[in-house]
Amino acid sequence: MDGIAGKKSGLVWAVHLSTLALVILWVVPTLGLLVSSFRTGDQIVGSGWWKALGTQVQQLPAVRVSGEEVQKEGVFVIEGQLFATGTDISAWGTSSKEPEAFEAGTTTEIEGGATLTVAADGTFSLTSPSSMADLRMPRVFATASTPPEFTLNNYRNVISSPLAGQSIGQAFLNTLTVAIPATIIPILVAAFAAYALAWMDFPGRALLVAFVVGLLVVPLQLALIPLLQFHNWIGIGKGYLGIWMAHTGFGLPLAIYLLRNYMVGLPRDIIENARVDGATDFQIFTKIILPLSFPALASFAIFQFLWTWNDLLVALVFLGTGNDQQVLTGNIVNLMGSRGGDWEILSASAFVSIAVPLAVFFSMQRFLVRGLLAGSVK
């Protein structure tokens, strides 16, 4: 369609620009949180994250002038350091109503005939022709510009210290404990079933495929109470064993469906040749089908891993809400409730939980896309 060159260059530009706009719109939210997670708490609330690279302008807490009075050349002088060294004061004032009345370095007259100078580096000098022993010392309000500051402290903080029940580090381990068995176990169970549905001939096969397809869309919300009752009845209650079984059960329809669709597409010749050569179904499955189905197995494994890692509902219901068993998502929901305004904590916690799925996503995107296509286009 780009055949008629030149004529459509305007359209090509429009396409590039719209794509860029769309990409920016989709990336900016995540970027905002990522940037915030590296900023100090003061700077996060001081300015929007999009200003993180610029100089941070913020109001410092007011300080009352104090110091020893010295007599110099006929006048009384108090000198000293008002604000920590390293601050760069851009404006200051002596009343809370006008905190930015004067620029740094200017001199102003205050009550009692004294003059006050506050320099950019935070030093001040108060000068008066008479002794200032009885003078009420002025308070100084200052607006300081500080250089942008980035830190890893937020991550250090959330990973080790328990902020909402337990530390994010522990929750991370819990999530890993949930996700890995819940990813591996359904694969094998589903692979055998998928082989039977794809390559073995028996009455009722079509019906079973339809059954699996139907279960694909059953909302797992329906399963919560009956399964909780069942788990209590068989005595495993709430715990890791229960959540592994639940995730296995909920993941199976997709696993069987994906794997069966893939296996049906494998070349018939190979399987029939193997049969003629006397291979049993079990041998065909382990020696031929399983290695050939690796891409589909990988796709499903990625899906299941992302799903179990990101899940909140199943974990809340089957794992319990005790502190020692909380997963990342549950922990973050708690943090949002109790530390809703502490963005340095929230953003770092969220990024700890997002990091692993993102790494999996970017390293294995190929398999993920293939799985999506096999799972829904057919």
Place this chain on the structure above:
Amino acid sequence: MNPALQALLVIVIGVGGCITYFYASNIFLDKVLFPAKGPNAGRNTNRANMVRPWLFLFPAMALLCLYLAYPVFATAWLSLFNKNHEFVGLGNYSRMFAEPKFIESLQNNIVWLIVVPAASTAFGLLAAQLTDRIKWGNFAKSLIFMPMAISFVGASVIFKLIYDSRDAALNQIGLINAVWLKFDGGVGSFLMLRLVPFVLIGCLLLAIAWAGWSVLRPLVQAQGSGGQGGGALVKLGRAAGALVAAFLVYQLGIWLYGIATNPLPFGTPQVWLQKPYWNNFFLMAVLVWIQTGFAMVILSAALRGVPEDTIEAATIDGANPFQIFFKIKVPQIMGTIVVVWTTITITVLKVFDIVLAMTNGQWQTQVLANYMYDKLFRALDWGMGSASAMIIMLLVTPILIWNVVNARKEMR
């Protein structure tokens, strides 16, 4: 025992157990039960081959029945009992429909069901078409696809920062409020907040009205001429579609009126998540952000599959790029669009994490799944909770039937 160690043990036991089960049961079948030797070798082989599929299927089917099929019936049964385990028939349902919070979540869910699949599919289609033939298309795609990997809870944190609101005297750290405060009621504000939305919504209204009319037209004309307009089911579907379109047109009409006349509170930061009605849309944006990548990936593959010669023929006939897109490509990938739409619809019905994390159903943002969670685990009313779960199941059922029918067709 340390949970991590336990996990390792479970992996070993689970995987080992599976392999042992399959291996041992096959050996048992071939060597002990129906050995392929002796006088009955032929008959035994046949019998073994009849049993074997069920050996392969047994663990998966047992788990499926126990973890997904049985709970549907168990939940239906539970929904007939009240908190004290007394049989109340359909009492829970009638009590539920009398509850304003349930009606609110039902209404919200309907809006979610319309907006999220439509917006995600539309954005996905747009992204798929835009990235189709440009050099950095794959890079752009993987960035738009990225939110798929982020959990609903993580996305909620991300968007909560965007919607953050602070006192007017302070610097805004939420992106939306920072942008909002740039508007001061001048010409720019008129253009961006009145004219552009008005035109966009107006176009959408016209498009929906047109779509509704084209769905309804065969029905009206068939009645006029006394001819046949298809089966009763098709007629019903057409009428329902037209009804939905009429409802949407009515809603959008209200929006248009509002855009034109509402006074806008310029200069004051807004608490977006606490503005009833509109906060639903802010929550939906999170899901749209996540699901667009999914729609894009699938539609992009479908667009690649559109036969090149149909496009070439259209180009030769003088079709412009928009005509090619809407009249050649979109009709050919309609099947895929429907699949994407239904898949996202199912996700929407189950949405729970976003609402729980961002508003927990306050300020009139309740949805069915979160309502159900409330009933089950906060009010501990299993009957009501099960009843609301059944409502979700009821809403999924048409899609379920449609999927099964399609799968049956494919198998033939």
